[in-house]
Amino acid sequence: MSIPVVTVGESQEDLVGGLERLHGPVTVVRRCGELAELLAACQSGLARAAIVAAGSQDLTASLVDRLGAVGVVIIALTDSPEERLRLRGIGVTAAPSTVESTDLAESIAEAVSRHAGIGRAGPGPGAAPVCSTGFADSAAALHPEPVDAETDPPPAGTGKVLAVWGPAGAPGRTLVAVNIAGELAATGKSVLLVDADSYGASVAGVLGLLDEAAGLAQACRLADQGLLNREALLRVAVPVAATAGTFRVLTGITRADRWTELRAAALALVLDRAREVADVIVVDAGFCLEADEELSFDTMAPRRNGATLRSLEMADTVIAVGSADPVGVPRLIRALAELEGSVPGISPDVVLNKVRASAVGRSPERQLREAWERFAPTAGIKAFLPWEPDTTDAALLAGSLLLETAPESRLRSAIAELVCASAQQKRRSSVFASTARRRRTG
Template structure:
């Protein structure tokens, strides 16, 4: 028979009732550790001492990251909440807790007003979970989401998994060497907002995010970090998320990044997953500017609770609907781009990939840079369709100096025109999934007709 280890971290008087009821639940259930706080609970879970954690809904420190850590240890969380505080139940459900049990308060003489009581309800819920274990290691799949006194299947405004969101998430990534990720992301978001309606631009670069400075938001608060904190605490909803993203121009909002690189610990993947899902609900288009590094901190891999330096970039790539990979259009940039395409290949499953060569100019790629770049990428990376963004240094410099978008400061810029074509292609592809992609033309050439190779 499978013996289910239960870790108990219930606060106050109900703790004794819960533990005694579990101890008397019969074969198959055993309380392996009574934990005084969340730290002890995480340590016991990491040591493999239990498969279910029974916790108080108001356990100090309990957040989405803690629930994710417990889940990564193969532990399913069951929360005990006070029915007189409905927000407590909503909070733990928003944290991803699958099963919730109401406390049953005793009469002053010590007797329970309802048959069974809190401990009996916990035992019932634990036995339901036990039926799903079957002795297999790892996370409990198909764990029950209801108990005798609660309906945990009802969606709440803070539970993005239950909200109908079909917004598109466009992630802009590129290798090291400053290939123009942020410039492309900012102006692509602006063009999408003009062509397809409300768009949110997100700065998820944890090394040197400059989206806010690029668009003139110099006194910004780190909106993404605030959203991640709210998501980690289970209080983030669409209205709160939009309040954190000020309007930059009609249809375009900006969720600014961290103000210093050493604040990267404020962006855990477990919280950002909620942010990405709510953005799908909040807006038709989301454009995310990411950092260059894809390392998974292998030196710290022995400590599964250590935060990941690149969690923001990796979680965005995993959630992407469209992955825009941008590289510099010079020999070094193309070399890095070829290697980067191989490196990023499996990080965005199911996403449409768009390859962009930025700052295309004859001085670094020959008299006919377009065909030269396409030939190199097709030969060494198997890329047959590449978007070429011409080098328009004067227009880009003027936009940066004035803190404006290219469509505002240089609407006739060749770089702006190429990004506009890319945005139009993304919109058309979403509307007509079978439509062929289009690339921007190289300097001095006309835009490539759909489905045909450019002769630039």
């Protein structure tokens, strides 16, 4: 198999001549004068691999991701161990500038073969319970660790990603995501809550956080440059101390027009790093799944919904939230079909929120289940969350979780049962009940 290669920059040795003298599968088809020319050549379909002999500091995760989308892998030459570590973190194969032509050709062939194998495999989210048996193993190997002869790849994180998603119409995604994070933290798990909604981030407001720094945007910028480590991630994540446990939050963008800061490749690196610092990463995802086909002619253009799509692709479990009313249920059914088309193989847990007799009639859960079985996809309804506006309003006014403002409420219990085993839920309920009694009698 012939591997066409484009290069940019001058190496200490005659890079092109050395590869050509091998008479092997690697063929240099163009020498580029600058990185922009190399990118244009790659996007035109001219090459399968790109060698950056100089200027590797200009490479970012977003750039690597977009070139990967057109089937091009990047090999960068640098003598700096720190730079090789950074490059590896954003998905670039790194080698010293004095690398032998034979070794370089082998690295190119291995990188191309590895990329082709990943393209065929694709990602696939799991759908296992959280607190009882754990999440299913994720197959989202979208960003493999490149080969680096000098440095062993870092161990992969074991944290699991739970994405909370739902269609347009305010079905209560953020309410569910925030309180899931609180319930998991109450069990003693380390939890990171990520506000990845690029249209209407609201986690900070729900929790009463006076944060204008957009922690997720900061983390994505660091990840895009290959500079996001454990310490940096923990530094930009805001700690939230609740009565029963503490979790951290990566707050969302403060304005919708900042969506370009949430590049899919950078967010993927953030979630990968988050797996190393938290047992569970709860992602409040945006609603829109459009693939921005109108931008497909320019593969380097950012995707407005890339953050949502990448979150769902990388999630071990997806909770799909819909409003339990004559408008919300059909909307959720249509959205689930769209979700299946956008992320093939996904199997979300369906949750109907704001369940009330005034919207669907007597015995609302029975009515909703019968309607769902008649018109909806094969997936059943995992949970019904009751409509308690006074309870949610009180929590929102206090900037607190339901387990603090209304620990005995049916809504809080339903959310807790959604992510925790029944035995654990009973133990926690008794603890909260004792706490509430102490407060009343104190």
